[in-house]
Amino acid sequence: DTAVSQTPKYLVTQMGNDKSIKCEQNLGHDTMYWYKQDSKKFLKIMFSYNNKELIINETVPNRFSPKSPDKAHLNLHINSLELGDSAVYFCASSQGILGTGEGGYTFGSGTRLTVV
């Protein structure tokens, strides 16, 4: 049973399109995150949600809009996609914001977004 699952795994789309990535966790965690990994494998936080409330928005363009319908889900919608949005997007979750639980921050397997 996958702990943090993301769909789709791969996404190829044209510039200007709008797309969504979905994330679900079955760990009972109350905090979820989106991270972006660029082509040099650098990982950077985008958003953090605790109990469905946004607690971190790390200077991400407002073309990116996260939505957390409940504690188990955090989706990412991207409007007007640009070439520079090409990256791997990782969803993660934790129990509490400190990541001190047994699994720390648990990551999904990523969504590779390619904008052409």
Next chain:
Amino acid sequence: AQSVTQLGSHVSVSEGALVLLRCNYSSSVPPYLFWYVQYPNQGLQLLLKYTTGATLVKGINGFEAEFKKSETSFHLTKPSAHMSDAAEYFCAVSDAGTASKLTFGTGTRLQVTL
């Protein structure tokens, strides 16, 4: 603000040799420290973490790391490398007070040769 420096973007060791991956952090508050491993085309898997208590932390797959406050370091070691250890390793830090996010280093690719 926090930051993480991983010395050596690429480390190569022979199978059976000691693995040492270096991580230094900068934090104005007590840190929580993490090591993650990423195999090709996969997500990140937690190897180990330091939050409080014993400064020598043992993780999965025979890895361990020691938190040294005086040196602001959290180096990752394994006594004997296996071919299956070849992967990208990331050190990360969070703020023990407010956390809410991980700040990652730039990663170290570990190559294991016969």
